[in-house]
Amino acid sequence: MHPPDRAISIIEVLARHSFGLPLSEIADQLAIPRSATHRLLADLKDEGYVRQDYDGGAYRLTAKLVALGYSFLSTAGVSSQLQPIIDRLAEQTGELVVLAVVERGKLLRLIKAQGARGGLLYNPDEGPEVYLAATSNGHAYLSTLMEDEAIQLVAKQGLQTEGVGKNAPKTIRQLFEYIDKARETGIARIFDVWVDGTSAMAAPVLRPGAKSAIGTISVAGPTIRMTHERMDQFVDLLKAACGKVAEIGSGLPVFEQA
Amino acid sequence: MSSRSRGIAILELLTSHPWGLSVGEIAEQLAIPAAATVRVLSSLVESGYVHGSGKDGHYRLSPKLPALGLAFLGASGITDLVQPILDDLAKKTGELVRIAAISTDKLTWVAKSQGARSGLLYDPEAAADVYLPASANGQAWLCCLPDAEIRRLVSDEEINRPGFGSGAPKTFADLMKAIDIARQRGYASVRDSYAVGTSAMAIPIMRQSTRRPIGTLSVAGPTMRMTEARMKEIFPWLQSSAKELEAASGSSPLFAAQ
Numbered sequence: 001m002h003p004p005d006r007a008i009s010i011i012e013v014l015a016r017h018s019f020g021l022p023l024s025e026i027a028d029q030l031a032i033p034r035s036a037t038h039r040l041l042a043d044l045k046d047e048g049y050v051r052q053d054y055d056g057g058a059y060r061l062t063a064k065l066v067a068l069g070y071s072f073l074s075t076a077g078v079s080s081q082l083q084p085i086i087d088r089l090a091e092q093t094g095e096l097v098v099l100a101v102v103e104r105g106k107l108l109r110l111i112k113a114q115g116a117r118g119g120l121l122y123n124p125d126e127g128p129e130v131y132l133a134a135t136s137n138g139h140a141y142l143s144t145l146m147e148d149e150a151i152q153l154v155a156k157q158g159l160q161t162e163g164v165g166k167n168a169p170k171t172i173r174q175l176f177e178y179i180d181k182a183r184e185t186g187i188a189r190i191f192d193v194w195v196d197g198t199s200a201m202a203a204p205v206l207r208p209g210a211k212s213a214i215g216t217i218s219v220a221g222p223t224i225r226m227t228h229e230r231m232d233q234f235v236d237l238l239k240a241a242c243g244k245v246a247e248i249g250s251g252l253p254v255f256e257q258a
Numbered sequence: 259m260s261s262r263s264r265g266i267a268i269l270e271l272l273t274s275h276p277w278g279l280s281v282g283e284i285a286e287q288l289a290i291p292a293a294a295t296v297r298v299l300s301s302l303v304e305s306g307y308v309h310g311s312g313k314d315g316h317y318r319l320s321p322k323l324p325a326l327g328l329a330f331l332g333a334s335g336i337t338d339l340v341q342p343i344l345d346d347l348a349k350k351t352g353e354l355v356r357i358a359a360i361s362t363d364k365l366t367w368v369a370k371s372q373g374a375r376s377g378l379l380y381d382p383e384a385a386a387d388v389y390l391p392a393s394a395n396g397q398a399w400l401c402c403l404p405d406a407e408i409r410r411l412v413s414d415e416e417i418n419r420p421g422f423g424s425g426a427p428k429t430f431a432d433l434m435k436a437i438d439i440a441r442q443r444g445y446a447s448v449r450d451s452y453a454v455g456t457s458a459m460a461i462p463i464m465r466q467s468t469r470r471p472i473g474t475l476s477v478a479g480p481t482m483r484m485t486e487a488r489m490k491e492i493f494p495w496l497q498s499s500a501k502e503l504e505a506a507s508g509s510s511p512l513f514a515a516q
Contacts (some may be wrong), residue, residue, distance in 0.1 A: 002301035005265025015330040043262050051342060061330055063339050067505035068273055069327030070466050072319055076276035079466055087468075101321045104306070108325035112332075126332060128325035253276040254321045257312070 020060030076253050089241045090115030095221035096122050100130050100137045107141050120222045122198050134168040136202035137216040139188035142179050144204045144213040165192040199226040205242045214255045217242050264298045278318030339506040347499040348373030351492050353479035354380050358388050358395045378480045380456045391433050392426035394460035395474040397446035402462050402471040425450035457484035463503050475500050
């Protein structure tokens with residue numbers, strides 16, 4: 001085991017607390033002595049990753065982490081080749097579109113585009129890792145796996161019963177009803193599963209010439225707009241976007257290489 | 259030698275090498291001993307930020323870093339990220355900092371930060387829309403557009419609207435001259451134009467994926483302080499703030515679908 005880099009651990013903690021944390025709490029969460037935490041934060045401040053509203057105030061991340069991520073996506077060709085596909089789908093659907101990538105059995109949200117111009121819009125506060133059991137992206141990914149493998153990945157994250165929507169699967173059996181349907185139709189659909197009042201659809205991005213998923217794309221919005229009928233209209237657009245991402249994107253370094 | 263995190267240094271380096279680098283290359287570029295480089299890389303592989311050496315012996319970034327950035331961006335919301343960037347620039351310049359967002363054919367004031375504490379300060383009552391020809395923000399946007407598009411946005415009647423300063427362009431030719439200068443210099447500037455006795459400079463904020471403008475960022479103040487020499491001093495700060503804003507504006511509805 002190699003100990004994780006402490007500065008990176010601090011960035012991870014602060015990424016989860018967008019309103020910032022006081023030094024003492026960062027130190028406690030990471031079990032690092034306060035003096036060392038103070039030094040690490042001072043370095044991160046110098047490097048521009050962290051800011052403090054006033055002396056002695058809470059520490060929070062600047063936009064530099066985001067910028068670093070974007071600069072990678074940009075040199076990796078994602079911004080120029082995949083982002084336009086996601087932007088276009090957002091524009092066509094007028095809803096929130098997310099591209100997640102498969103990474104060692106996890107699904108990570110990589111890019112998103114908000115198609116809703118105003119009014120009621122859905123912009124969830126989510127971590128980097130997709131919770132597989134109760135999201136459309138998760139269901140779309142699980143639908144491409146063998147049953148054993150799917151259960152294993154779900155078990156690793158645990159089946160949450162709190163903080164999810166009222167229709168979230170409460171048992172593995174309920175989960176597989178969603179997954180089976182997704183496998184049959186090629187599209188995962190959820191209503192009030194992840195967040196009450198919202199619904200979403202997703203499809204897997206399959207590696208060309210193979211049946212394994214390298215990512216998923218979802219379209220999500222308020223349930224009052226994202227009805228079954230409206231989802232029907234989006235099916236072809238979503239599948240086309242998945243096809244394009246597979247064709248253009250599978251050679252990009254953000255996807256696991258075959 | 260600062261105590262800066264080697265983990266972060268490696269992540270930053272790999273950001274610009276999406277297909278990865280060998281241990282030797284990383285060690286050399288960062289001037290870290292090879293043994294230490296291997297140690298830090300192993301820890302980064304374990305925490306999921308880096309893919310272990312592939313067939314080519316290269317270490318490359320996984321999607322975890324951009325996913326973490328995206329998660330933070332979603333959680334903090336644009337206003338929480340944007341305001342500190344404006345506040346920083348306002349503090350550095352001691353003047354009024356504003357951003358405007360492009361929506362179809364208009365430029366709309368979105369947020370500001372006043373850096374002048376007291377004495378002579380410029381803090382206009384902002385109309386919702388920016389009058390393009392006479393403002394630094396307007397000119398900064400026009401700079402990015404082909405001439406025909408400028409013509410379409412600024413008709414002859416639009417030029418020389420009453421109520422603006424002596425420095426405002428009186429004819430379309432005046433405007434094009436100002437834009438030419440701005441394009442060469444890298445920033446737009448007006449003197450006694452938008453408001454008598456005030457001067458301002460501005461640059462566009464670009465969408466990173468498309469390199470198309472989504473808004474503008476300006477610094478404005480009393481003409482006696484905002485001299486040409488002062489603007490040259492401010493220019494690099496303005497550029498770095500705009501870059502931060504570009505990163506922060508990634509998936510925001512504020513700069514939706516431009």
